[in-house]
Amino acid sequence: MFSPRTISLFAVLYGTWLLLSGIWEPFLMISGAAASMLVEFIAHRMDVVDGEGHPIDLTWRALIYYPWLFWQIALSNLQVLRIVLHPRLPISPAVGWVPAGQASSVGLVTFANSITLTPGTVALTVLDDRIHVHALTKGGLDDLMAGEMNRRVCQMEGVRK
Amino acid sequence: MSLFIDIASWLLLTAGGCLMAASGLGLVRLPNLFARIHAGGLADTGGAALLILGMALQAGWTLVTVKLIMIGIFLFFTAPTAGHALAHAALLGGIDPEASGDGDEDEDDTGDSHVGSP
Amino acid sequence: MMLLASLLVVLGMALTLIRAVRGPTVYDRILAVNVYGTMTVILIALLGFLAGRPDFMDLSLVYALLNFVGTLAALKFFKHGHLGEDR
Numbered sequence: 001m002f003s004p005r006t007i008s009l010f011a012v013l014y015g016t017w018l019l020l021s022g023i024w025e026p027f028l029m030i031s032g033a034a035a036s037m038l039v040e041f042i043a044h045r046m047d048v049v050d051g052e053g054h055p056i057d058l059t060w061r062a063l064i065y066y067p068w069l070f071w072q073i074a075l076s077n078l079q080v081l082r083i084v085l086h087p088r089l090p091i092s093p094a095v096g097w098v099p100a101g102q103a104s105s106v107g108l109v110t111f112a113n114s115i116t117l118t119p120g121t122v123a124l125t126v127l128d129d130r131i132h133v134h135a136l137t138k139g140g141l142d143d144l145m146a147g148e149m150n151r152r153v154c155q156m157e158g159v160r161k
Numbered sequence: 162m163s164l165f166i167d168i169a170s171w172l173l174l175t176a177g178g179c180l181m182a183a184s185g186l187g188l189v190r191l192p193n194l195f196a197r198i199h200a201g202g203l204a205d206t207g208g209a210a211l212l213i214l215g216m217a218l219q220a221g222w223t224l225v226t227v228k229l230i231m232i233g234i235f236l237f238f239t240a241p242t243a244g245h246a247l248a249h250a251a252l253l254g255g256i257d258p259e260a261s262g263d264g265d266e267d268e269d270d271t272g273d274s275h276v277g278s279p
Numbered sequence: 280m281m282l283l284a285s286l287l288v289v290l291g292m293a294l295t296l297i298r299a300v301r302g303p304t305v306y307d308r309i310l311a312v313n314v315y316g317t318m319t320v321i322l323i324a325l326l327g328f329l330a331g332r333p334d335f336m337d338l339s340l341v342y343a344l345l346n347f348v349g350t351l352a353a354l355k356f357f358k359h360g361h362l363g364e365d366r
Binding site: 167170171174175177178179181182183184185186188189194197198201204205208209212213215216219220223224225228229231232235236239240242243246247250251253254256 | 280281283284285286287288290291292293294295297298304305306307309310311313314317318320321324325327328333336337339340343344347350351354357358
């Protein structure tokens with residue numbers, strides 16, 4: 001009942017309540033705790049408090065992955081910005097299947113989200129072992145095919161294969 | 162110190178605003194739907210992040226910053242989901258992702274017709 | 280400086296509106312409206328600073344939620360022709 005995941009979900013819910021309200025009165029703080037417990041109860045009944053609904057065990061490795069992702073997003077922002085401002089629009093759209101080696105659905109979703117988050121590449125279809133990607137430039141697709149992002153997401157989810 | 166923060170936040174806000182405008186420009190200029198999705202991503206990621214950072218610098222360590230960060234996290238997780246849903250729906254709707262032509266002359270509004278040069 | 284950023288965002292919104300009006304497919308319009316919504320979220324937050332009213336952040340947060348759900352609902356409607364009833 002009181003697994004670490006339960007407690008961390010309660011902490012996240014209650015923290016959100018407190019920070020969004022910003023009013024530190026006993027009545028509101030108690031009703032916040034009650035509301036958080038109610039949501040926790042409903043979430044348990046719906047059976048969504050697991051590694052997929054609340055992947056708290058990935059936190060530390062995600063803290064390594066996300067800064068790298070932010071850097072990639074910044075780089076590809078600059079590339080797309082250059083294309084948009086370029087007078088001749090040097091786009092070379094490319095479509096291809098990028099292999100995805102993630103074992104869990106959380107990892108696969110993270111990978112697909114990362115592909116879509118970096119401007120210049122969009123995930124069109126997501127299958128278990130590969131992702132259909134549309135890229136604004138041929139180079140963007142080639143970078144994904146080289147597989148560094150795939151490798152880093154696999155690292156983040158922890159190798160269990 | 163306050164001057165330094167002001168300068169940094171001015172830079173971030175201006176850069177973010179320029180990215181937003183560039184995203185709009187890209188939406189108008191780029192030739193077909195799938196290319197435009199990438200221009201939309203410019204506003205969803207870079208523009209929003211820079212502007213939120215700039216505003217957070219102005220707000221300092223207050224609840225406003227917390228809310229700004231919540232907006233940022235929320236956009237960070239929903240923007241790619243919406244983008245992927247849009248791309249997937251367009252693909253299923255029969256729009257060819259490999260077309261590179263201009264879709265502007267096609268005034269058909271149903272969404273399941275072809276786009277660009279045949 | 281908030282004013283300059285707001286004006287730039289408004290410029291972006293105007294350009295996005297052009298795309299929303301010109302189409303040509305329904306997906307172009309949904310994309311434009313989605314981006315427009317993201318810009319609105321940021322613009323509401325900027326207006327909060329301009330007007331000196333931090334409450335605007337809550338509006339901005341709620342609009343971010345609505346924008347996402349609205350985009351998905353519109354996409355689902357145009358994909359299936361309804362929002363999920365049986366048959």
